[in-house]
Structures are given as C-alpha cells and as structure tokens.
Amino acid sequence: MHTARRFVKSFAFAALLGLTACVSTWETPSPASAQAILSVAPEVQQTLAPTGVLRVGVYLGSPTSWVRDAKTRQSHGVAFELGHALGQQLGVPVQVVEYPRVAEVIEALKRSEVDMTFTNATAARAKDIAFTPALIQLELGVLVPANSRIQSFAEVDRANVRLGVSQGSSSQGVLGARLKQATLVPVPSLSVAQQMLQRGELDAFATNKGILFELAEKVPGAQVLKDRWGLENLAMAIPKGRDMAMPYLREFAQTLVSRGELQKMASRAGLRGLAQAD
Incomplete structure (x- = not known):
C-alpha cells in the first residue's frame, strides 16, 4: 500500500x-x-x-x-x-x-x-x-559530493564507485544497462539520497539536472558536473x-x-x- x-x-x-x-x-x-x-x-x-x-x-x-x-x-x-x-x-x-x-x-x-x-x-x-x-528537455547529469575525484561522467564507471539513482526511475534502467563497473545504488527518495551523500555512502548521484541543482543546495560542497550523459x-x-x-x-x-x-x-x-x- x-x-x-x-x-x-x-x-x-x-x-x-x-x-x-x-x-x-x-x-x-x-x-x-x-x-x-x-x-x-x-x-x-x-x-x-x-x-x-x-x-x-x-x-x-x-x-x-x-x-x-x-x-x-x-x-x-x-x-x-x-x-x-x-x-x-x-x-x-x-x-x-x-x-x-x-x-x-x-x-x-x-x-x-x-x-x-x-x-x-x-x-x-x-x-x-x-x-x-x-x-x-532537460540534461541528465551527475552530482558529486565535496572533494570528489570524479570530474566527468566518463569517470563514474569505475570499480568501487557507488552511484545513486532514484529507485524505479528511468535513470536506473538506462544506467543499469550502460555502466559496467560502477555499483548502482537504488535510493527510495531524494531526501534519502541527500542523507547518503552527506554520510559518504554514495560517491555520486545521477538524474536530471533540475533535481541535481536542487539537491546540490542541500549537500554542502556538492557540485553538478558540467557534462551530460543524456536528455529527458x-x-x-x-x-x-x-x-x-x-x-x-x-x-x-x-x-x-x-x-x-x-x-x-x-x-x-x-x-x-x-x-x-x-
């Protein structure tokens, strides 16, 4: 229910x-x-x-x-x-x-x-x-926490990178098929994503940039990477x-x-x- x-x-x-x-x-x-x-x-x-x-x-x-x-x-x-x-x-x-x-x-x-x-x-x-x-039409992008070594989407698909996505979202489906090494972490809500980024439980979060810019304002030091991996x-x-x-x-x-x-x-x-x- x-x-x-x-x-x-x-x-x-x-x-x-x-x-x-x-x-x-x-x-x-x-x-x-x-x-x-x-x-x-x-x-x-x-x-x-x-x-x-x-x-x-x-x-x-x-x-x-x-x-x-x-x-x-x-x-x-x-x-x-x-x-x-x-x-x-x-x-x-x-x-x-x-x-x-x-x-x-x-x-x-x-x-x-x-x-x-x-x-x-x-x-x-x-x-x-x-x-x-x-x-x-919105750009799809990646948000990284403060002091992240990830500077572009190409650097996301690496071993030991924990990439958050909204559970059941189109981003989860697309990136699940596209990424080979990164660990995709489905997150139940955006508020939980914020908490996980702040606690260091995610190395990045991916969705459309409209959401990412909102999320960046709530996670001190976080930034939205300039490139994009797709469009909505x-x-x-x-x-x-x-x-x-x-x-x-x-x-x-x-x-x-x-x-x-x-x-x-x-x-x-x-x-x-x-x-x-x-």
Whole structure:
C-alpha cells in the first residue's frame, strides 16, 4: 500500500470528500490557472477527471514535479502548477497526491489512481501511460559530493564507485544497462539520497539536472558536473484508455507553451539544467 499524502485546494472540497486527518495542508491554484484558455466539452472533462476531481501525482524535490520554497513555504513545480491550470480549465477541484519518488507516480497513473502528472516521456513508459508531445528537455547529469575525484561522467564507471539513482526511475534502467563497473545504488527518495551523500555512502548521484541543482543546495560542497550523459523529454502524462481527451490535452499544453506560461511555471520552480544545443 502506498503512503501517499493528499493535498486539496479548499476546505469546502475537503468537507465534500470527508477528509480531515489525511489532509496536511491547503494549496491554491497557480496564477496561470486563473486565466481561461480553452473551452472544454463535458465528455473531455469526464475523461480527464472521471471522479469529478483532477488528481495530480507529484513527488517532492524536483522542480519538474513539486518543490516548496524554504522561506515562504509556497509550493511550485511544473506538475503541481500544470495540474492546477488544467483543473481550472476543466472546472473541477484539484487534489495533489504526493508519492516518495517518480516510479510510484508512474505506477499510480497505470492504476488510474491519479489522473495526470508531468514526467520523462520514455518509450518504456509510453507502453503503459499516454503522453503529450515533449514540452521541456532537460540534461541528465551527475552530482558529486565535496572533494570528489570524479570530474566527468566518463569517470563514474569505475570499480568501487557507488552511484545513486532514484529507485524505479528511468535513470536506473538506462544506467543499469550502460555502466559496467560502477555499483548502482537504488535510493527510495531524494531526501534519502541527500542523507547518503552527506554520510559518504554514495560517491555520486545521477538524474536530471533540475533535481541535481536542487539537491546540490542541500549537500554542502556538492557540485553538478558540467557534462551530460543524456536528455529527458518531459511531457504531460495521463492513464491509457483516455485517448479521446488527448487532442484537447495537446492543445492545452501547446497553448501554455506559446503564451509563455509553461516557462513561467519552470521559472517559479527554479528549474535549471535545460538542454543546451551542442
């Protein structure tokens, strides 16, 4: 059983669902979601939010998903804000559901326990969930702790190098097949990765640079290496079987891109590591 924490955006909505103890805080929509973008047919609304509530899957620590400002405690993140923006367009309440890591968000989508997220659109994932075209491209990189002798990704694949990856992530799958000598260490959450780096239990950690720059700020002396070992193509994702709503979702996403709203979401979340042209 997953221990997901649920966040809803109004006390009235909580009362409607009968939620009390399981609700930890209350979230408000992002500024972008206050503007009407597209009209929506009832059948599209029903397809994207079949329970009458748009359930948005997130995990803490990634600007592409959900982050919380340490000073203001305000929530940001591309998945978080996209969910609120889409809920506003559909005219339904938004329930933000937190999981420890991205792999559990993907599993929740497969089981239709959440209705959407924003994540890496890999070919493997596309077998089980449906994606819009990619909206953001991020570099994949490596973070090393202070005084590390590792200066590039090429130096990671060596005996006795313990490379952390998020358990069940696309990085785990790719690097597990690619690296021959390094020991891959699946980590249950980003907070655990932070602790392991600080305790010297990992020699490096690999994922997209948006996450790595966030993690580097929490691990004194850590640095994100300049080179990259791949790219992530991030897109909106919904459960399979909701194909009739995909044209609307693609148009919604493209409208946010063309208006510059997606870039504003990324900026509010402090997203770094966007792919640079070679």
